[in-house]
Amino acid sequence: MALLEVRNVSKHFGGLKAVDEVTLSIEKGQIYGLIGPNGAGKSTLFNCVAGTYAPTMGAIIYDGRDVTGWKPWDICKLRIGRTFQIVKPFQSRTVLYNATVGAFIRTSNRSEAEDRAMEVLRKFHLGDKAGVLAKNLTIADRKRLEMARAMATDPEMLLMDECMAGLRPNEVDETLDVLREIRSQGVTIFMIEHIMRAIMSVSDKITVIQFGRKIMDGTPGEVANDERVIKAYLGESYGAGGDGNVTA
Numbered sequence: 001m002a003l004l005e006v007r008n009v010s011k012h013f014g015g016l017k018a019v020d021e022v023t024l025s026i027e028k029g030q031i032y033g034l035i036g037p038n039g040a041g042k043s044t045l046f047n048c049v050a051g052t053y054a055p056t057m058g059a060i061i062y063d064g065r066d067v068t069g070w071k072p073w074d075i076c077k078l079r080i081g082r083t084f085q086i087v088k089p090f091q092s093r094t095v096l097y098n099a100t101v102g103a104f105i106r107t108s109n110r111s112e113a114e115d116r117a118m119e120v121l122r123k124f125h126l127g128d129k130a131g132v133l134a135k136n137l138t139i140a141d142r143k144r145l146e147m148a149r150a151m152a153t154d155p156e157m158l159l160m161d162e163c164m165a166g167l168r169p170n171e172v173d174e175t176l177d178v179l180r181e182i183r184s185q186g187v188t189i190f191m192i193e194h195i196m197r198a199i200m201s202v203s204d205k206i207t208v209i210q211f212g213r214k215i216m217d218g219t220p221g222e223v224a225n226d227e228r229v230i231k232a233y234l235g236e237s238y239g240a241g242g243d244g245n246v247t248a
């Protein structure tokens, strides 16, 4: 049985069909990619799964349960964690404080929450920055903090929205290693990413969307060689010496 099923989901903003009848299915333990041009509806689809938006139509089924229209805090309690494309940590609070906020969804005991937060901060190489104020972090560290805060909620599925944007190639590699480790511990990952070398190397399966509609889904190899995907998103130079990053 699929862990997450997105069934014919649409989200309209007035006349704009930001997500238009998208269906996809993610198995437990997969790393599943979602790609497409800017404005394709990727973050909106995440927001429908995470409860930020109720879909206009369609259903979100998690672990066999219809969770369509559930509120974000209930989705989080269900153990779906998420990061935001635009990170907004509590700037005047420490890295530890920010990560502990996530851990409080599972316990009201402060020291337990802080222990959990420290554990994930170490995993994301932020252990030695626990006492630093969020506003003093580099972009890369802010991205790491965003992932750590989401992981501190102890999710069994993690939605990651462009967590590697702005990272240097070695930082991307480091993040990929952490993702593989998280997956090996049983967390299913659903990720949006424009850095093709990253998403193509870790994903088991990828869905491509454009103008809110699904173009196709398949393995990274199938997606990379699909004429429709090359035309809509990857461009002719992809795989022919391009930098593997299609961000506009």
Ligand SMILES: Nc1ncnc2c1ncn2[C@@H]1O[C@H](COP(=O)(O)OP(=O)(O)OP(=O)(O)O)[C@@H](O)[C@H]1O
Pocket (backbone or CB within 6 Å): 013, 016, 018, 036, 037, 038, 039, 040, 041, 042, 043, 044, 045, 085
């Ligand atoms: N709250 C909103 N109200 C109105 N329109 C919105 C809203 N959120 C998103 N949109 C529009 O929906 C479309 C899809 O946006 P979305 O942010 O989901 O794209 P995306 O695929 O995540 O793009 P990017 O790669 O640039 O992050 C865009 O046209 C966007 O302007």
Ligand SMILES: [Mg+2]
Pocket (backbone or CB within 6 Å): 042, 043, 044, 085, 161
């Ligand atoms: Mg987006």
